[in-house]
Amino acid sequence: MFIYVELHNDRFPALGGGQNAKDERMKFAMDIWTSPQIYYGLKNVSDYDNNRLYTFANMANGKTLRFACGYKSCANNIHISCIYNLMGGYPHSVLYEIGKMCTKNKDCTTYEGSTCDQTSRLCVFKGTPPQPGGGPNTKCPNNKGMGDPARKAILDAHNKRSGNILNQPIYETGDICSGCTAACKESDGLCNLG
Secondary structure, eight states: OEEEEEEETTTOGGGSSSTTHHHHHHHHHHHHHHHHHHHHOOOOTTSOOOGGGHHHHHHHOTTOOOEEEEEEEETTEEEEEEEESSOOOOTTOOOOOOOOOOSSGGGOOSSTTOEEOTTTOOEEOOSOOOOSSSSOOOSOTTOTTOOHHHHHHHHHHHHHHHTTTTTSOSSOSSSTTTTOSSEEETTTTEEEOO
């Protein structure tokens, strides 16, 4: 999953030169990405249901193992982006588990083989990260990049925004591949309407 912000120096002069300009701009971007959670609030981390919080959900996803951020200054614009190995939140997913910090390896249950770092009391995973995609992939197993829950969330979001052109949904929201009125394109799990 990917999040992005573009800052224009003429609109944000306080983020101009300065000794730590890059650090200030990165912090500002992080504040932009987390501010929806502060404004709207997060009701339930065990049942994520507010797409207005997607930038925060990417950052707070407890199963994310890898992420990277990039920073580029071009003329009068600053481009900052971060990419995560997992989608942070799709409807009715668990963002993170609420609990106590670990004290022993047995406390680390999210990823098998994780150990408890005694200094930070956080679980550490050193193995190969699982394939991205957000859950099991039974509907379209040839597409390794997306699991069923993420695929359904994307289809539901698409249907909500564009499904009423003919006053009826374009896709069935239940069984993604077999519920289509048209042929299913097995490569991506979407109905082939063309």
